[in-house]
Amino acid sequence: MLLLPSGDLDNLELVGTGGFGLVYKGRSQTLKMDIALKMIQGAHGSNLKRLMRDLMKERDVMEKASNPYVLRLLGVYQKPEGGLTEYGLVMEYMPHGSLRSLFDNIPDVPWALRFQILHQVVLGMNYLHNLDPPIIHRDLKPCNVLLNKHLEVQITDFGLSKIVGATTSISAVLSFAGTLSYMAPEALDDINYRPNKAYDVYSFGILTWTVFSGEEPYPGVHAVVIQRCVAKGQRPRVNVLDEYTEVKMVLEAKDLMVRCWNPNADDRPSFHDCSESTAVMFSAYKDSIVGAVRSVQDLLKTISSPDELSEPSA
Known part of the structure; x- marks a missing residue:
C-alpha cells in the first residue's frame, strides 16, 4: 500500500462529512492527480483507538475490492499532529459527486443514464458478494454511489461493511444516522x-426507487415510525412511478425493485440474478447512453454547488 507522507497533499479543502470521517479534496504531488482524502473526525478524543481501527478496517476492505465500479483506494496518508500521527485514506477524486447530488442538481436525469447507473451498481455489488469471503456493504444508498468524470458508478464508504463470518449486532448499525431507510426489515426486529x-x-431495491423518483424514502417521518412500519411490510410509495409506465423498461425495473425489497430475505434475488435483468434493461438504451451522458455533463458544468463526496451526517 502506497504511503503518502505529510506535505504530499496540497490545497486541501473540506468537501464532505459523515460518520467518523472528514473528506477533503486536494492534489497529490506524488500521484500528480486530484484526490479525495478521508480523515478521522475527532482524532484527539478518547475514542481515537476505535476510530483508527475503523479507518484501517475500511482500508483493508477497499484493498480487497478492486473493481471498475468500486471506488479505488490509492494510498494512505499520514500527518504528524502534536505528539500524534493522523492517518487518512487517499482515493480518486469524483468531480460529479454522488447519485444523491446528481438528482438534487438535475431532477430530470435521462432514462438511459438511470439504467446505466442501476446496472453498474449491480455489477459492483455482485463483485463484492462474490469475493472469498464475500463483502457485505451494509450502507448502500445514493450518497455512497459516487460518479466519476464519465458519470460511471463508483461504490464507496465501507465504514459499515462486514466480511462474511464477522459478528455484529443491529445496535451497531442504528448508531449511524441516515441509513435507516435503506436497512432490511429483518435487521429492524432482531437484536442479534x-x-x-x-x-x-x-x-x-430502495435505491432503485430513489433512481426512479429522484427522492429519498419516507421524508419527514420519524425514525421510530420508519423502523416499525418497514418491519411490518411497508415500503416507499410505488405509485410515484405510475406516470412512467410508458417509459421503456420501467415496468421491468419496477418488478425487480419489488422483488429486491421482498419482506422474506430468502425470496430476494441475488445480485447475479439482478445483473441478468439490468443488463437487458441497459441494453435497451445502449444507443442513447452517449448522448445522455454528454447532456448531463454539460448541465453539471453550469451548476455551481459543493461536491458531495461522502455520506451526509443527517
Whole structure:
C-alpha cells in the first residue's frame, strides 16, 4: 500500500462529512492527480483507538475490492499532529459527486443514464458478494454511489461493511444516522441479526426507487415510525412511478425493485440474478447512453454547488 507522507497533499479543502470521517479534496504531488482524502473526525478524543481501527478496517476492505465500479483506494496518508500521527485514506477524486447530488442538481436525469447507473451498481455489488469471503456493504444508498468524470458508478464508504463470518449486532448499525431507510426489515426486529447478502439486495431495491423518483424514502417521518412500519411490510410509495409506465423498461425495473425489497430475505434475488435483468434493461438504451451522458455533463458544468463526496451526517 502506497504511503503518502505529510506535505504530499496540497490545497486541501473540506468537501464532505459523515460518520467518523472528514473528506477533503486536494492534489497529490506524488500521484500528480486530484484526490479525495478521508480523515478521522475527532482524532484527539478518547475514542481515537476505535476510530483508527475503523479507518484501517475500511482500508483493508477497499484493498480487497478492486473493481471498475468500486471506488479505488490509492494510498494512505499520514500527518504528524502534536505528539500524534493522523492517518487518512487517499482515493480518486469524483468531480460529479454522488447519485444523491446528481438528482438534487438535475431532477430530470435521462432514462438511459438511470439504467446505466442501476446496472453498474449491480455489477459492483455482485463483485463484492462474490469475493472469498464475500463483502457485505451494509450502507448502500445514493450518497455512497459516487460518479466519476464519465458519470460511471463508483461504490464507496465501507465504514459499515462486514466480511462474511464477522459478528455484529443491529445496535451497531442504528448508531449511524441516515441509513435507516435503506436497512432490511429483518435487521429492524432482531437484536442479534447478522447482515448477509440479502441485506444489500434490499438496500438496492430502495435505491432503485430513489433512481426512479429522484427522492429519498419516507421524508419527514420519524425514525421510530420508519423502523416499525418497514418491519411490518411497508415500503416507499410505488405509485410515484405510475406516470412512467410508458417509459421503456420501467415496468421491468419496477418488478425487480419489488422483488429486491421482498419482506422474506430468502425470496430476494441475488445480485447475479439482478445483473441478468439490468443488463437487458441497459441494453435497451445502449444507443442513447452517449448522448445522455454528454447532456448531463454539460448541465453539471453550469451548476455551481459543493461536491458531495461522502455520506451526509443527517
